[in-house]
Amino acid sequence: MFERLRDRGFDIMVRNHAEAILSVDFPAQTAELVDALLRVSIPAEELIASGGGEAKSTQRLRRELDQAGWRKHNFRIETTVDGIPLGDGTSHEIDHIRRAPAGTLALEIEWNNKDPFFDRDLENFQRLHGQRIISAGIIVTRGAALQSTMTLRIEQVLRGAGIADEAPLRAMGMKDRTTRQRDYVRRAMEAGADFPTAFARMFTADKFGPATTHWIKLEDRIKRGVGSPCPLLLIGLPPSAIAGPEVAPPDTDPSLFS
Structure with missing residues (x-):
């Protein structure tokens, strides 16, 4: 079912018979999801935007899914x-659900959150599945290759635009940098790095660093059994989800630099 995604570089993991359930009970809904994901194209410049509220990149993905019928x-x-509520109710807000005659699918987008949000999502799926409210849970996050090339993509944007200092970045939606961030860039440039290289390393480490939601962090939870026995489909967005020329993954993830 997911060969088109795999061919485009998406990371795909299925657990607890999720692929069998999706292929038999939800083929049309799964096709909607695949089509929506293949349409996602995030302008590379939006990676730098860091204003308040939800990132534009997440909003784009949400709109694609919403238009395909996957609603919050x-x-x-x-x-x-005896029909009387005991007042011990709980609420579970889900980014997107898709109802079908055979049941309900639940989907969460974790583009760039703190990685404990994966625990929340998977444990919610586990509870909702245990109460027969959902048939399967789906998480979409940054894939491994996208994570490992994030610094290079940001550097590519800066270099392509000829940006050599912070001033033009404010027009791209970037908030003011902290003293610590500015000091890092200054020291790196004094040591011989140019502005795109120095800024991209600091910015990625802060905004898309190892403690945020990305494929490896999600994979770690799945290996520990978090969310089981709920059927799970896990999807990592590839570098091709970012518009513009792709870059090869480095030998060492530059987002780990500090």
């Missing part, structure tokens, strides 16, 4: 006795 939903679960 808040599940409210309450215990009742």
Whole structure:
């Protein structure tokens, strides 16, 4: 079912018979999801934008899914006795759900959050599946190759635009840098790096660093059994999700530099 995604470089992992369930009970809904993901194209300049609220890159993906019929939903679960609520209800807000005659799919987007959000998502899926509310859970995040090339993509944007200092970056939506961030860039440039290289390393380490939501962090949770036995489809966005020329993954992930 996911060969088109794999051919485009997406990371795909299925657990607990999710592929069998999706192929038999949700073929049309899965095709909608695949088509929506293949349409995602994030301008590389948006990687630098860091204003308040949800990132434009996440908004783009949400719009694609919303237009395909995957809508936000808040599940409210309450215990009742003889029809009387006991007042111990819980809520589970899900980024996107898709209902079908055979059941309901739940999907969360974790483009760039703190990595403990994966625990929240997977544990929610586990509870909702255990109560027969959803048939499978899906998480979309940054793939391994996209994560490892993030610094180079940002450097590519700066170099291509001829940006040699911070001033033009404000027009791209970047918030003011902290003293620590400016000092890092200054020291790196004094040591021989140019501005695109120095800035890209610091910016990526801060915004898209190892403690954020990306494929390896998600894979770690799955290996530990978080979310089981809920059927799971896990999707990592590839470098091709970012518009513009792709760059080869480095031998060492530059986002780990500090």
